[in-house]
Amino acid sequence: MAIRTWLVGCSMMCALAASLVTSAVRAEPIGGVRQSEGLQAAAFGQTLSQIPDSLDAGLPVVANGLNESVIQIPEADISLETTVFKPDGAGPFPMIVFNHGKLPGDSHAQPRNRPVALAREFVRHGYVVVVPNRRGFAGSGGDYGGHGCDVEANGFAQAQDVAATVAYMSEQPYVDKTHMVVAGTSHGGLTTIAYGARDAVAAPGVRGLINFSGGLRQDECAGWQKNLVSAFGDYGQNVRLPSLWLYGDNDSVWKGDLSVQMFAAFTAHGARANMVDFGTYKNDAHRLVGDRDGVQVWWPRVKAFLTQIGMPTAVQYRVSEPSLPSATHFADLDSVQAVPFVDENGRAGYRNFLSQYSSRAFAVSDSGAWSWAEGGDDPMAVAIASCQKQSADPCRLYAVDNRVVWNDQAAQTQTASR
Structure with missing residues (x-):
């Protein structure tokens, strides 16, 4: 599992x-720093207007649907079912590729990934948000490549689909291929770091990596924690892009100091990264990125990272939200x-x-x-x-x-x- x-x-x-x-000039890495902010989750239920970056009433409005579309991206012998959210207009827009996690059971039964809360915030800031379902997930072709208990190989296999997505989307006229970032949560966070360790060299426009609570939990594998730490250590020998890691204290998947061990192994070989411990989030920090309330926690840290790597962060659009009765x-x-x-x-x-x-x-x-x-x-x-x-x-x-x-x-x- x-x-x-x-x-x-x-x-x-x-x-x-x-x-x-x-021609993207790579920004200098931001350094191997672990910040323990000790944050407690704020009062939840805030609207976007209450989140830092006040809205300008004069900005153009993007409808609540975020121009969502589903496309097929070719990858070797299959195609990847991919969700795209984008602003209005022809662009070109900066792009974030977001990688999903894995639910227990049959990966084909997993629903098409739609991280709407994350997509809404990035579309507000003028980004195209691209969410590929990797091989064997949801409506994508092929079968999930688990590679047994070999975590490093698993991550590299998943990263091939990320590479195919970045390459395909870089050719789309509405994408600014000089301003791209790759991110992911849970299994997708591991996939994101694995992508940076090998495939990112083919995409000079990718400027950084964002890891939300990333890793791979394999309870059926003896010593899975050691395998996971070792995989991040191996990735760290090759990643040259700066990365931001966000983990919380009450994560139901990564207990104790496992996230600290993963980060220490990754940076031990010279990888430049910044890890933010955002404290507790509701009843489980692992749900942060899928939750609209989580935006107020992660966006300020992500915004600072994007600024450091030369990505735009100004609010470009107002985005309609579901109206509250x-x-x-x-x-x-x-x-x-x-x-x-x-x-x-x-x-x-x-x-x-x-x-x-x-x-x-x-x-x-x-x-x-x-x-x-x-x-x-x-x-x-x-x-x-x-x-x-x-x-x-x-x-x-x-x-x-x-x-x-x-x-x-x-x-x-x-x-x-x-």
């Missing part, structure tokens, strides 16, 4: 039974008995919803189906979709973040019990 990746958003659903779903004052948020239609399982689910972080949503239908979701990019959409799977009747939002938004058309003259 490869590493375990946090599923963005979790949900509770069903009225009958509750179950958890839940207004409070209706139907009931107090913590009034469990006020939630309509649900049975005792549903009330237990609502109590669970109340214990979640503030970026959350609870949905219910007239027939008693219900669902909650927390985190990710759009918990409202996740909650409604999960509820709808259990109901022939339409599902509606009852509560979003810290407000009740339910509008009971049949009871306009009175509110629920408080």
Whole structure:
């Protein structure tokens, strides 16, 4: 089994039974430094206008869909199903290639990767965001190349798909091939560093690497931690690009000082890198990059790194977001008995919803189906979709973040019990 990746958003659903779903000139490297910032996650649920880099009302607006498209990128004997997010216009735009993690089980059953929260922030800053599903994942051809317990070989195999993606996208007229960066989370973070150790030499426009909680967890392999540290040490002998590493203290995958060991092995051979320990993030630092709330934690550090390697960081666009419904004052948020239609399982689910972080949503239908979701990019959409799977009747939002938004058309003259 490869590493375990946090599923963005979790949900509770069903009225009958509750179950958890839940010529580029290379910039000088920035130095081998590990910063322990000791950050605690801030209050969550902020809008983009509250994140550093205030928005200019005069900027052009990119619709919430971020001009998302799915293309096929040729790689040897197969094609890679690839998601592209981009600003409006012809460009050319700087580019970030983002590499996904790996869920347990059949890699072909893994959904097409859509890191919308990350994509939205980079599109705001004028970037094309390219997300290839590697060989054997989602709708890409071929089979996943695991290479047994050989972590180094695994990373190099994954990196071939990154190289194919960078080469193909560099030829697209809307991409500025002199301003590119490669990033990844979890297994994709390892893949990103492996790419820098060998294939990046063919792409002089790639200026840096960003590793979000990267690695490969193989519980079935004896001494997998040692294998992982050794692989990063070997990569470090060859990486010449500067890299930024971001790891948190409460990561459910990398326990103890494993991330510190990986970084020390990587920089021991002269690789230039900066590691940021951002402290704790919610209940699991491993979910940072898939969570809209995580942007306020990682963007300031990423922005500083991009500036150092000669990548643009000015806000270029306003990006539409899912609009939050207004409070209706139907009931107090913590009034469990006020939630309509649900049975005792549903009330237990609502109590669970109340214990979640503030970026959350609870949905219910007239027939008693219900669902909650927390985190990710759009918990409202996740909650409604999960509820709808259990109901022939339409599902509606009852509560979003810290407000009740339910509008009971049949009871306009009175509110629920408080």
